Amino acid sequence: MKWQRLLVGFLLIWLLAACGEKDAPEMSPLATTAPNPDSAPAVTLPPPNTSVPPSPTPIPPTPTPTEPVAASVNGQPVFLATFEKELARYEQGQLDLGLTPGGDSSNHRALVLDTLIEQTLIAQAAAAANIAITPDMAAQKLAELKAVVGNETNFQAWLQANQWTEAEFQTALAMEMLTEKIKTEVTGDVPFAVPQVHARYIQVSDAALAQSLLAQIQAGADFGELARQNSLDRLTGENGGDLGFFPPGTLLVPDVEQAAFALDVNQVSDIISVAGSDGSPTYYIIQVLEKDPQRALSLEQRAVLLQETFEAWLQTLWEQADIVRYVDTDG
Secondary structure, eight states: OOOOOOOTTHHHHHHHHHTTSTTOOOOOOOOOOOOOOOOOOOOOOOOTTOOOOOOSSOOOOOOOOOOOEEEEETTEEEEHHHHHHHHHHHHHHHHHTTOOTTTTSOOHHHHHHHHHHHHHHHHHHHHHTTOOOOHHHHHHHHHHHHHHHOOHHHHHHHHHHTTOOHHHHHHHHHHHHHHHHHHHHHTTTOOSEEEEEEEEEEEESOHHHHHHHHHHHHTTOOHHHHHHHHOSOHHHHTTTTEEEEEOTTOSSOHHHHHHHHHSOTTOBOOOEEEEOTTSOEEEEEEEEEEEEEEEEOOHHHHHHHHHHHHHHHHHHHHHHOOEEEOSOOOO
């Protein structure tokens, strides 16, 4: 999934930092603008009692000009002009950082378009849930930012350097506020305390060594000492393989986490074999030291669960959406 996702507050950080520096880098949120409706053409009626002879052939209606689109999201257009402006702003931000757009082999055109698509998905979901940011709310937030900066000249210079008009910046700010508001709604059920396990483990790359270590543990050898001597994970190995307490969904190896939550206190797992991305196996042995059915999450742990919950919600939006891309993003 995409989500070089927008985190609310980064506009404020950029703005506060950038207004103190002439050439501050800009990695802006991307705003979608709405088209102005075309006015209806005037219709001239024939004078009373004047017969109008039929045309020998039907006259085709004059086609209504349509604004080019970069993508369609559930039937809603993402306009090409919006995409091009955001692409230029992104590329300028990369240059300000001393980087070449796409120089890291990432497809920055696809990134920009996908961000616009995702913003549209978020806005559609928010509208369906009657969640909105009014223009007055965005204007108030903008005024607060200006008050913190305290220098209108610097603020306007920052806007110009980063290819924003004040109206565009306020639109982007409103999108950030809307994202934060719906994120709060989506993650409202994430708890502050959850079941957690305190465990330690040993990680090795040799099957025979894993079998030998398991046999030694089962014969009464000290698990922590074996971890210190043999575990490939030196960060935990130096501490006897201790992982501390952890909630579900936080270990990097799901098979190891699943085994930990299935074990009883003081119980040692069988050897857990996990294939890496290159197909080579890694072997794990884990022992549960404690279990807490309702342990408070640390700020960092809860932040991870909040982000995972929001990412899962976004993934569902992507999977259920009807998305059509009309521009080439391979360049």
